[in-house]
Amino acid sequence: MNPTTPNRISTGIPGLDDILEGGLVPGRSYLVRGGPGTGKTTLGLHFLTAGAVNGEKALYITLEETESNIRRNAEVRGFDLKGIQFLDLSPVSEFFAEVQTYDIFSPAEVEREPLTQKIVERVTALKPQRVFLDPMTQFRYLASDVYQYRRQVLSFLRFLTEQGATVLFSSESSVEAPDDDLQFMSDSVIELHADEQGRGITIRKLRGSDFRHGRHSLRLTATGVEVYPRLLPDEQVRTFVAEPISSGAPELDELLYGGLERGTVTFITGPSGVGKTTLGLQFMKEAAGRGERSVVYTFEEEVDIMLHRCESINIPARTMVERGTLHLMKVEPLRWSPDEFAQLVRRQVEIEKARMVMIDSVAGYQLAVRGENLAGRLHTLCKYLQNRGVVVLLIAEVSDVVGDFRVTDANISYLADNIIFLRYLEINGELRKAIGVLKKRLSDFEKTLREFEITRYGIKVGKPLTELRGILKGAPEWIRPKE
């Protein structure tokens, strides 16, 4: 957990504190809005318990759910509600049973006064530092008109904050009863989402403080809410030496004029089965020899199969995993949101000190992005890794096995510092493979292709194929007939 910055108080959710640049500014009011089941109440519980553990007085004012219900649900999630005071203003069941309904006066006339009186009494007596009010929208029905409602909410919030409280209040918004007015009235707006993009959280406004814009991922777990802030590359710039690192295969290094530099993004592109993943693992094998850690995120292949495949081509992946120089992780693209995935990568880089990251493949990552802007997401992730001096390998499959050359199917090749391509060739009626470099930002590179082969001894890269032409078309011809 990040330590809370001075003059800020923790929300109880580390990721949310990050987004809020350190936490909530005390003595202000925060609107938490969202549809049913988006986690408003859970967020409120985090907020109150975070205060209670520090000995602060925390008050939960409920206008809808009963105290016993809240306590039960909170206990299931492991919240310790000791030290949290409740003011239960939810309707009692007798309301229904004993014909407590009336229509002669509006509810505003009948119920507002006793309700506000109870709140005022309790708040004045307790002087809580944290108040969670769930939901504020209930007051709408207790106001005779919009003007009265606005005045009541504003004066109520002022009353609470003047008593020294930091206030979180929830609102339910629907098309019939929008809560736009509440958004104008509160100092800050925290919005929770649950839609086809998964769960998310957005700060709409935060008076008196900067915050991280955009939508961040949120997960409701068995123990509450977890927030995964969206990666921002610019904030973590680190200096590093862009030295080339060797692949361990001399001919491959020759092709790359030394190897791949640190802090660069390399696309390894080619059709299915040509050896893209294996090529990436070759770099990792060499890195492991230097004692550096590499991470592979595989979106398609199972880890066991990948390990087995490595062993059969002289890459000691199992040993590397045991020594901690390699980490293979199968990523279920529909399980993780891009922010959560970014968090995984961040942990590997910042805590486990990984120096090389391979994403296998871009198409798999695209699934995780779920219709969001792929280029933007991938750009952010790559920029972050670059700033950290990590060697990034992106595996991009092209759908055509032979035929005219393309770098990737998705329009993201602009991200690449280096592009290595693999392709099938037909030479003398035989299916062969070739490797070439299309782009290298930090150094020159060999412009010819070389033959590429995967054998049980590992990757074999041949001499430059200088006598061929039409290689990019997939059906090369000899420039001069063989003697």
Add this chain to the structure above:
Amino acid sequence: MTAQRFLLTVGTNKRNLELLAEFLGKEGYLTLAVTSMEEFDHVLDKSQEISLALVDISGFDSNIWERCDHLREKDIPLLVISPKHSAAIQQESIGRGARGVLVKPLAVRELIGLVNTLLEGSE
């Protein structure tokens, strides 16, 4: 504040009558609540000092109008409380001697004001 007066409140919803009693009570009025036609007749037969009657017609059938006639015969001022804006109800009420028709939900302040004025006028 005027001396304590009896106000007759008529209606089928108990909670409504309780609320009327509560708000009028704060103003110093005593109320007598009646929830059925039979009780209404019973109260009318007794020669009780009733200064004003508030009749919430919702839930009653058209026989309620006859009781309004009785009130007029006894010179008891009458306010009709109606569940909706309706020309028919308004005509009927005024025709039966009502001083006014109030449509629910009532505003407490307005009701109190009206009651005060009516009672001062009848003094």
